[in-house]
Amino acid sequence: MATSIESLPPPGWDGEGLDGLLAAFLPGRLSEIVGPRSSGGGSLLLALLSRATACGGLVALVDASDSLDPVTATRAGLDLRALLWVRCGGRPASAWSAVDLLARCPGFRAIALDLGAAGHTAPPSLGTRLQRAAEGGGAAVIVRTPRHLLGGAAALVVSVRRMRTRWIGADQPKRLGGLVSEARVLRSRADPRLATPERAWLIEWRA
Amino acid sequence: MTRIACLVVPGADEQTQRILLETALAHSPSVEDGGPGIVYLDLRGLEALFGGEKEIARRILDTIAERGLTGRVGVAGSRAGSRFAARSGDGITIIPPGRDAHRLGPAPLALLDLDPRMAARFGRWGIRTLGELADLPSRGLAERLGDEGPWLQRLARGEDPTPLHLWMPPPVFEESAQCPWGVETLDPLVDLAAGLVGILCARLSRHGFSADAFEWSCRLADRTTHDGACAPPAPLSDPDAAAALLRSSLEAHPPRAAVADITLRARPVRVAVAQPRFDEPPRPSPRQLTAALARLGALVDARGVGSPVILDTHRPDANQMTPFTLGREASPSPSPLSPSPLSPSPCPLPQWGRGIQIPSRLSLNPSPLRGEGRVRGGPTVRGGPTVSGLMARSPILAMHRMRPPRPVEVTLAAGIPAHLRAAGLAGRIVAGAGPWRISGDWWTDASFARDEWDVELADGTLCRLARDGRGWRLEAIYD
Numbered sequence: 001m002a003t004s005i006e007s008l009p010p011p012g013w014d015g016e017g018l019d020g021l022l023a024a025f026l027p028g029r030l031s032e033i034v035g036p037r038s039s040g041g042g043s044l045l046l047a048l049l050s051r052a053t054a055c056g057g058l059v060a061l062v063d064a065s066d067s068l069d070p071v072t073a074t075r076a077g078l079d080l081r082a083l084l085w086v087r088c089g090g091r092p093a094s095a096w097s098a099v100d101l102l103a104r105c106p107g108f109r110a111i112a113l114d115l116g117a118a119g120h121t122a123p124p125s126l127g128t129r130l131q132r133a134a135e136g137g138g139a140a141v142i143v144r145t146p147r148h149l150l151g152g153a154a155a156l157v158v159s160v161r162r163m164r165t166r167w168i169g170a171d172q173p174k175r176l177g178g179l180v181s182e183a184r185v186l187r188s189r190a191d192p193r194l195a196t197p198e199r200a201w202l203i204e205w206r207a
Numbered sequence: 208m209t210r211i212a213c214l215v216v217p218g219a220d221e222q223t224q225r226i227l228l229e230t231a232l233a234h235s236p237s238v239e240d241g242g243p244g245i246v247y248l249d250l251r252g253l254e255a256l257f258g259g260e261k262e263i264a265r266r267i268l269d270t271i272a273e274r275g276l277t278g279r280v281g282v283a284g285s286r287a288g289s290r291f292a293a294r295s296g297d298g299i300t301i302i303p304p305g306r307d308a309h310r311l312g313p314a315p316l317a318l319l320d321l322d323p324r325m326a327a328r329f330g331r332w333g334i335r336t337l338g339e340l341a342d343l344p345s346r347g348l349a350e351r352l353g354d355e356g357p358w359l360q361r362l363a364r365g366e367d368p369t370p371l372h373l374w375m376p377p378p379v380f381e382e383s384a385q386c387p388w389g390v391e392t393l394d395p396l397v398d399l400a401a402g403l404v405g406i407l408c409a410r411l412s413r414h415g416f417s418a419d420a421f422e423w424s425c426r427l428a429d430r431t432t433h434d435g436a437c438a439p440p441a442p443l444s445d446p447d448a449a450a451a452l453l454r455s456s457l458e459a460h461p462p463r464a465a466v467a468d469i470t471l472r473a474r475p476v477r478v479a480v481a482q483p484r485f486d487e488p489p490r491p492s493p494r495q496l497t498a499a500l501a502r503l504g505a506l507v508d509a510r511g512v513g514s515p516v517i518l519d520t521h522r523p524d525a526n527q528m529t530p531f532t533l534g535r536e537a538s539p540s541p542s543p544l545s546p547s548p549l550s551p552s553p554c555p556l557p558q559w560g561r562g563i564q565i566p567s568r569l570s571l572n573p574s575p576l577r578g579e580g581r582v583r584g585g586p587t588v589r590g591g592p593t594v595s596g597l598m599a600r601s602p603i604l605a606m607h608r609m610r611p612p613r614p615v616e617v618t619l620a621a622g623i624p625a626h627l628r629a630a631g632l633a634g635r636i637v638a639g640a641g642p643w644r645i646s647g648d649w650w651t652d653a654s655f656a657r658d659e660w661d662v663e664l665a666d667g668t669l670c671r672l673a674r675d676g677r678g679w680r681l682e683a684i685y686d
Contacts, residue, residue: 018602036667037607037668037684037686038667038668038669038684038685038686039667039686040604040686041686042605042606042607042686043602043603043604043605043686045605046603046605047602047603055488056487056488057488057489058488058490058491058533065607066511066608066610067607067608067609067610067683068515068607068608069524069605069606069607069608069683070515070516070517070526071517071524071526072603072604072605072606073515073605074517075603076602076603076605077603080514080515080516080517081514082514083514083515084512084513084514084531085511085512085513085514085515085528086503086507086511086512087507087508087511087512087528088507088511089507089508089511091507094506094507097506098503098506098507101499101502101503101506102499102503104499105491105495105496105499106489106491106492106495107489107490107491107492107495107496108491109488109489116607117631138489162667165638165663165667165669167638167640168640169640173638173639173640174640175640175661176640176661176669176685178604179604179669179685203602204602205602205603205604205605206602206603206604207603207604207661207685
């Protein structure tokens with residue numbers, strides 16, 4: 001039997017690749033990306049936002065430490081016109097309040113909070129509050145944090161760690177080539193099969 | 208009986224046309240904009256106010272003469288007749304009632320502003336003047352030209368049953384309130400502004416407008432003024448959202464002294480209501496987004512909320528914030544700078560580099576930090592494909608900028624960074640690449656020149672360092 005062309009996924013879609021991981025960040029759910037600096041967590045967040053704007057959606061990034069690099073974001077495919085960037089000037093408390101506020105404004109496809117190195121604690125019970133706000137607002141709310149902060153409120157927890165750095169140069173490094181990181185789903189309420197220890201994603205981020 | 212006056216001022220520009228229309232409106236309630244330099248007035252019932260037709264025409268010419276304009280006025284029973292009179296005469300020309308057809312007889316056919324096709328057809332028939340058109344048999348004209356034929360013939364005879372298309376000046380949306388006692392604190396001032404914006408929004412809604420900007424002007428007790436403006440992300444006429452926006456703007460820019468009076472203006476725009484498409488992604492409602500942005504502006508610095516725009520320069524980290532608006536449609540495709548081609552699907556997804564799923568406890572080939580060949584060969588997954596084959600198109604490594612760049616102490620070994628120490632970050636440098644020299648803007652006072660290094664610390668942190676005349680700085684951390 002012939003397969004309808006419309007039923008095929010668009011080119012580039014690979015349920016077994018990075019897109020499969022990105023698709024696990026569901027709308028209306030609170031998700032968390034956990035990993036130390038230089039682990040690839042920020043890149044994963046950027047890929048998520050880029051994917052959302054590529055579909056014509058609006059996204060918001062609450063940037064606790066004012067660290068977004070628009071040039072890199074553009075290279076990653078993020079449409080800056082569809083991005084609401086909230087710079088919090090290194091004030092994590094303001095960042096938490098801002099993401100709580102935005103999560104209650106329906107119409108965004110994704111709302112991200114990048115705590116950077118600024119956040120090591122979350123306000124008490126904010127995780128549950130954010131989860132409820134995400135359910136009401138319909139956006140995928142993602143928190144990028146160095147360590148797990150949201151407790152049981154996060155419907156999806158993805159852990160990212162650095163595997164190795166790729167340098168370009170025959171004898172000695174001439175240029176930074178990229179970073180290879182490994183992502184694992186620690187918890188997925190929507191699809192618990194993703195959180196099995198046997199599954200991981202090896203991602204190469206290009207500098 | 209209809210009596211139309213035509214005011215003609217040759218060579219009128221847009222501003223002059225506005226003057227003509229306002230002058231005409233000061234004499235008659237029924238005014239039509241006839242195009243550049245032409246204004247029609249209905250003179251019926253004006254005799255008791257201004258006198259006869261000649262007096263009215265004289266008053267109009269005197270009024271525009273005070274503005275430095277010279278024109279002519281024609282009065283007749285139709286638009287075509289009055290325009291012909293204004294153009295043919297000098298100063299004031301009046302065609303007595305019932306004499307339009309006679310006076311229009313020798314007028315050229317072009318006075319009717321015929322379309323080229325109709326003008327060519329009359330030309331083929333040998334019709335050159337309105338009189339010749341008026342004398343044609345009406346029935347034959349209707350048989351050949353349809354309804355348009357008799358209609359043009361009536362115009363040629365000076366019969367113009369169509370009423371004037373009334374011109375109304377665009378409404379001014381401005382409200383003021385006086386506070387003789389002087390408002391010294393912000394809360395009562397915000398309440399006052401909220402009341403004004405409520406009136407403005409009601410007026411906007413009545414006229415079918417929304418506001419895409421609000422401006423306020425406060426006269427202060429110290430005899431100075433305090434002006435400001437704010438713009439919602441999308442045109443709105445919702446009083447609550449506008450009040451929230453004004454509140455955050457006034458809180459961000461409070462007046463320096465007690466306010467004696469406040470004037471609030473709204474810039475009206477007509478918003479076409481469109482049915483959203485089924486496949487269109489949801490958007491925030493202007494009301495909710497305005498309220499959210501207003502609260503965000505109060506929560507963090509309002510200048511730090513918006514959309515970034517990359518500046519056209521090679522200077523690192525050159526960008527600026529622009530207001531976030533819903534008017535700019537999100538592009539359905541990634542930026543042209545995006546490294547990946549697009550899929551032609553309705554919801555195009557960028558082609559990410561493919562990560563591969565690896566089983567737990569897999570052993571990766573030990574890959575050196577240096578050496579392109581080994582890395583490109585890639586870690587192999589036991590029983591699975593190689594990384595190199597699946598990662599043909601890799602996603603981009605994000606960079607966290609330090610704003611401002613953080614001073615660091617760097618120890619060199621043979622001219623190469625070997626150790627780094629900064630606040631919250633220290634360690635031995637195990638790999639690095641550089642220096643990459645960048646410079647620019649040397650033709651301005653803000654020239655820059657520096658060397659950049661990408662280094663990897665022993666704990667795996669990837670940094671970008673920069674060195675210039677002021678020393679070493681941590682520019683960014685890759686993540």
